[in-house]
Amino acid sequence: MAETKYWLMKSEPDEFGIDDLASRENQTTYWEGIRNYQARNFMRDDMKPGHKVFFYHSRANPLAIVGTMEVASEPYPDPSQFDPSSKYFDEKATEEKPRWFLVDVRLIRKFEKPVLRDDMKDVDELAEMLLLKKGSRLSIQPVTAQEWRKVHEMAGEKP
DNA sequence: GCCAACGTTGGC
DNA sequence: GCCAACGTTGGC
Numbered sequence: 001m002a003e004t005k006y007w008l009m010k011s012e013p014d015e016f017g018i019d020d021l022a023s024r025e026n027q028t029t030y031w032e033g034i035r036n037y038q039a040r041n042f043m044r045d046d047m048k049p050g051h052k053v054f055f056y057h058s059r060a061n062p063l064a065i066v067g068t069m070e071v072a073s074e075p076y077p078d079p080s081q082f083d084p085s086s087k088y089f090d091e092k093a094t095e096e097k098p099r100w101f102l103v104d105v106r107l108i109r110k111f112e113k114p115v116l117r118d119d120m121k122d123v124d125e126l127a128e129m130l131l132l133k134k135g136s137r138l139s140i141q142p143v144t145a146q147e148w149r150k151v152h153e154m155a156g157e158k159p
Numbered sequence: 160g161c162c163a164a165c166g167t168t169g170g171c
Numbered sequence: 172g173c174c175a176a177c178g179t180t181g182g183c
Contacts, residue, residue, distance in 0.1 A: 010169085036168095036178075059169055117170085135176050137168045166179080171172105 006143040007047065008054040008065070008131060009105070018055050018066045018110050027107035028072050032080045033088045034102060039140040044075045044101040046142075053105060054143060054151065056131065057114075064114035065151055073104035111155045125150045 009031060011017065021029055034040055051071040057064055077098035080088035093099040120126050130141045152159040 012169085038178095063170075134170090137170095137177065139168080161183090162180105163182095164180085166177100168177080169175100171174095 004145070005046070005048065005051045006053070006145060006148045007042070007051060007071075008056055008141050008143050009069070010056045010058040010139045012059045013057045014059070017057060017060075018107070021055070021069070021105075021107050022110060028104055030073075030078070030104050031102045032078050034078070034100065034139060035088065035090070036139060038138060040099075040101055042140045042142070043103050047071045047075065047103050049073060052108070052148065054148075055107075058139075062114065063117035065111070065120075065155075066114045067110040068108040069105040070108055071103050072106040075101045075103050078102045109157070111157060113155055115151050115154045119154065120151070123150065123154070 013019075016029075021027060031043070034043065049071050053069040053071065054065045055067045055069055057066050077095075078088070078100040080086040081090040081093040081098060081100045082095060083089055088100075090099055117132070120129070121132060126132060126147055129143070129147055130136050130138060149159050
């Protein structure tokens with residue numbers, strides 16, 4: 001049996017929050033605008049359809065994991081890099097040599113009770129989470145199966 | 160290929 | 172809104 005992989009993706013709710021995802025057709029969107037190589041590499045090389053993803057609200061009040069998604073496509077070039085009118089336009093990217101890749105994600109569920117960053121800090125099982133490390137700003141990060149379970153437990157949800 | 164200057168992220 | 176911690180860029 002293939003091992004399920006878990007991830008966490010950040011978004012600022014002022015830009016795109018979980019309610020925006022919920023209102024999209026099929027509750028699916030392309031995760032555009034990632035312009036960090038490490039985060040891109042995760043999407044391009046490691047994410048597979050069916051992988052599970054936490055949706056995290058950054059630069060928000062409250063800071064929290066607000067729900068779950070699943071990867072819903074193979075990686076493909078981020079269209080916004082070719083669009084001069086997009087704020088994510090990258091003049092050094094070409095159709096032949098795209099720089100930026102993304103995947104589609106589909107909402108699994110919005111937590112009735114978001115799991116607050118402040119509460120996660122107090123939990124031993126989450127002490128090693130990248131998200132909680134000082135100075136960590138990676139907007140897409142791997143999550144362990146244990147962390148996946150623990151956060152669901154805190155949310156009062158079945159993993 | 161070093162590293163100073165600049166730009167960005169994101170908690171606080 | 173501030174600013175520390177990072178990442179990237181580009182002159183040399």
